[in-house]
Amino acid sequence: MKLSKFAFLVLLTTLVIATQFQTTHAAVVATGDVDPSNPTTWGSNAFRVYIGKTGNGYLDISNGGVVSASHGFIGYESGSTGEVTINGAGSIWNTGWFYVGHTGSGVLNITDGGAMSCFGSSHLGEYPGSTGVATVDGVGSTWETHWTHLGCDGSGTLNVINGGTVTSAQVQLGTRSGSSGQITVDGTGSTWTGGPFFIGIKGSGKLNIMNGGEINSSRAYIGYGDGLNGVVTVHGNGSKFTLSSNLYVGTNLDGSPAPSNRGTLKITDCGFVSVAGTLVMDDGEFLKMSSGGMLALNGNASSLNNFLDLIDDEGEIRYWDDSISDWADITGAIYGRDYTLSYLTEGDLAGYTMLTVDNFATEVSIDIKPGSDPNSINLGSNGNIPVVIFSTDDFDASTIDPATIMLADAGVKEHGQNGDLKFSFKDVNSDGLDDLFIHIDTEGLVLSNDDVEAQLTAETFDGLSIFGTDAIRLVGSSRGDFDMDGKVDVSDLGELAAHYGNNHGKRWHNGDADGDGIVDVSDLGILASHYGETALVASVPEPSTLFGLLALCLAGTLASTRRKSYRAPLRVSQKFRAGNLLHDGKRILGLSKRGSPHNMPKNKLFSEKY
Secondary structure (H helix, E strand, O other): OOOOHHHHHHHHHHHHHHHHHHHHHHOEEEEEOEEOOOHHHOHHHOOEEEEOOOOEEEEEEEOOOEEEEEEEEEOOOOOOEEEEEEEOOOOEEEEEEEEEOOOOEEEEEEEOOOEEEEOOEEEEOOOOOOEEEEEEEOOOOEEEEEEEEEOOOOEEEEEEEOOOEEEEEEEEEOOOOOOEEEEEEEOOOOEEEEOOEEEOOOOEEEEEEEOOOEEEEOOEEEOOOOOOEEEEEEEOOOOEEEEOOOEEEOEOOOOOEOOOOOEEEEEEOOOEEEEOOOEEEOOOOEEEEEOOEEEEEEOOOOOHHHHHHOEEOOOEEEEEEOOOOEEEEHHHOOEOOOEEEEEOOOOOOOOEEEEEEOOOEEEOOEEEOOOOOOOEEOOOOOOEEEEEEOOOOOOOHHHEOHHHOEEOOEEEOEEOOOOEEOEEEEOOOOOOOOEEEEEEEHHHOOOOOOOOEEEEEEEEOOOOEEEEEEEOEEOOOOOOOOOOOOEOOHHHHHHHHHHOOOEOOOOHHHOOOOOOOEOOHHHHHHHHHHOOOEOOEOOOOOHHHHHHHHHHHHHHHHHHHHHOOOOOOOOOOOOOOOEOEOOOOOOOEOEOOOOOEOEOOOOEEEOOOO
């Protein structure tokens, strides 16, 4: 029978409508203990819906299926089990208040573009003995909710992985005594936006940001109140925890201290944390950093002490010290080897100072003035100092870029009219390996009479930082001997007066006796205490002479101070370079193969050597 064109179109339309109707109903499938039993009829007619009310229940929403209910419960009563899967783009559950593990056990999986939307609050592990586990997995998979409670009285876990996203106005982990809550945001593109976060209120709370995951929060409390503990770990390249306001470690909402050892923040393996407001750490709380971990605080800090001043209260930053295989107070760390500071001047973090903690440099063996013992150095000499950097089976000294070598801030001496650096390769210790033999310009050394060793720093051609130290003994000069003539006298006083008030970057011969980078009254005191010394042999002046000396110098320096009311800019070390700020919304820092920051143009890297 031949159909007319009109009849054919009617039949085709009927088939399409029937197919769509069947697909819609087939996309929402309930089995087991589900009440009401037909999810397609829930809508506004179902005030409360249960998946696993008293037994085991399952619900699958896929292929664009949509369900709605005012209250949803997965694993309602003790001993019950409920499991829900929302899979695929367009598949969604709209609800008001939502419970995964009310008194029983609940599992929620949002995958492959599925979505959960709660205009009320979401609870995982509500009552004692309950467990709730949720996973938001894959690009396009989302969960939007007002409040999120993980472990109210029970145990709640939420994993955001493989590009999934969660938005929540407030988050609580481990709300009541005996409870536990954990969030893990894992993988590039996996994000959580909202806040504030309360991590470990009266129970245990853990927040993990890993492998490029990101959390953007208004503020956060780690180990809040009298909680059991709160731990936040930011681990892996590209992993970020960004606070638009304050971050509290071990403190109450009103600012009063919580019990000690309640809050810990760990930043490891190039993880990154930034705090736009204030980092508040109570006494007995810890921030642990290692392997390229980065912490950016709002403010300009030119030294580690200045950076620590940006932190409120008495908490402690610790770094992983390989020499003792344990955590140690960062105040004992060495700049350039254990940490760097970088003041950022561009991008979203302009105005922040970033602390990066790592064992940046590899230690090598050096010998200052080989064949000499002790290694005597006369700072008044205009010559050069021979230094050997030894090769070993694990390190090839020929890979060092001679232009980067600095011994106590002095570089390799130039020779010839072309400015070539004075270095060569020879097997100094007869081990069959060529060592790097260099000559350091003595005039550039920044040392004081209190120094008993000198440190060498350098970089290899492929960017590896190295350092080495050797013992020294300064001869032929004394503290206060600014003109290097072997005695402290009126000519040195004149040298100090001429430079009083200036910042010369720890140049001893400019009058900076204490090496703090500024010529001031403390340097005058040092000169006075050594006045009359010759070649390190003291001849203490009479009190009247000392008084006259101070008066004479003060008269000249006060006039100099009025003429020079400015302070020269802080010198900047270029030995270590911080990373590029990117503006693609995916990464903040460019990282080298070793995980250490690199190539941050225009950002100043402050060295505590100055």
